[in-house]
Amino acid sequence: MSKHNKHHSLLLAPTAMLLAVTMAAAPANAAMNGFDVASYQTADVTCAVQSYDFAIVKSSEGTWYNNPKMAAQLTCAQNRGKRIGVYHYAEGADATAEADHFINSIGGYRGRALLALDFEMGGNRAYYSSGAGDWIRTFVNRVHTVTGVWPVVYIPESGVGKIPADVRANCAIWPAAYATMRPTGYQAQPWHAGRFGEAMRQYTSEGVLAGYAGRLDLDVFYGDGSAWDAYARGGNGSQATVKPAPKPSAPAPAARTIRPVLTVDAWLGRASIAQWQRIMGTPVDGVVSGQYNVWYRPRLVSVTHRNHRGSALVRAVQRKYGLRQTGLLDRNTIRYIQMDVGANPDGILGPDTARRIQIRLNTGRF
Incomplete structure (x- = not known):
């Protein structure tokens, strides 16, 4: 489910x-x-x-x-x-x-x-x-x-x-x-x-x-x-x-699994987001789009703040956790990601959370 x-x-x-x-x-x-x-x-x-x-x-x-x-x-x-x-x-x-x-x-x-x-x-x-x-x-x-x-x-x-x-x-x-x-x-x-x-x-x-x-x-x-x-x-x-x-x-x-491709540098840039999108089966452009400009995502660097309509990638992640699919990477969604990857669930996408996300993405799954 x-x-x-x-x-x-x-x-x-x-x-x-x-x-x-x-x-x-x-x-x-x-x-x-x-x-x-x-x-x-x-x-x-x-x-x-x-x-x-x-x-x-x-x-x-x-x-x-x-x-x-x-x-x-x-x-x-x-x-x-x-x-x-x-x-x-x-x-x-x-x-x-x-x-x-x-x-x-x-x-x-x-x-x-x-x-x-x-x-x-x-x-x-x-x-x-x-x-x-x-x-x-x-x-x-x-x-x-x-x-x-x-x-x-x-x-x-x-x-x-x-x-x-x-x-x-x-x-x-x-x-x-x-x-x-x-x-x-x-x-x-x-x-x-x-x-x-x-x-x-x-x-x-x-x-x-x-x-x-x-x-x-x-x-x-x-x-x-x-x-x-x-x-x-x-x-x-x-x-x-x-x-x-x-x-x-x-x-x-x-042969059907996705091979590790990311440098684990604790910054979620285009390569990390593109890998995440491929794994979740959403359009791949390397950008988390349609977000509000907020303080609690300091390590998400490939992001746009226009339209505020949300991201297909974030909606896919929210579906995975059974959350309301707003497409907005809010603190509650971040907490669920953190609990999944083993980070401190403080709702802040900092370096440890970004690093753990990259490690997970390098396994070819999320």
Whole structure:
């Protein structure tokens, strides 16, 4: 998901009690492997990845955003016979309005795609509030009332306790926790697997799968295709035979990765910005455009201060962290970058932050 700090659970008998019983009794190989994506991945990512069972695609955020690549990403997966899902990124505004926006965004995929709520900290004003549980409850109840489907709830593992008991009784959970930030393929037994009796778990944002050069969020679903379909329909599950999960994927060929090109000098000039743009898949001109002239970016030297319309590069970075996509490199965006690269999150783009960004860019990823 859009996101970094993602940290989920088995469907706990909502109206689908039979599904819960079926899944609980399933053998150890009752699992499917897949990934979740947003618009900062390519439109053909689900065509490019060679081996997967399912793909979950961001459809909406708040009450204002729809993923322009959703249809292409879902179509690629469907054309290959894969299971699909769609998720809404919570912004913490009015929960009913966000649920309605999500429902409207998925259109004809209702009943065909697993539905999910992505409730995490980045850009979500409700996450740390005392009303977090009420917000989740209002959202999932609204989705169920309109669609007849209980959405799966994605949440960082540290936030599972925010989900009220009545929501857990109806909705599966999808916790995320990462043991390391090292690149990995599919994992049969990821860190903390089954800790909450989850339906699905996200275990890395550094997934490397053959056919796609970028990094992916990797997930394991504890059920077979019939179980997945039951989530999507809101039905009562199936006794169908479970399909074994695919073997772990080999890393993408090294020739497809971006080679280190930067001198680490702690100044973000044209070369650094151009490398960043190439990695994020935005137009490459070596300039962060459309910014305000502010004091807290002393080491960003390739920047323009005209129009104040923001930068495509900054929007791509903000999508990665699940932030509002203003395109403006403000202090909050800088703090998320700093937490990602291991710098002091003071919101000031100084020499240490610039150096760490360059080191990250020289790995060919961000």
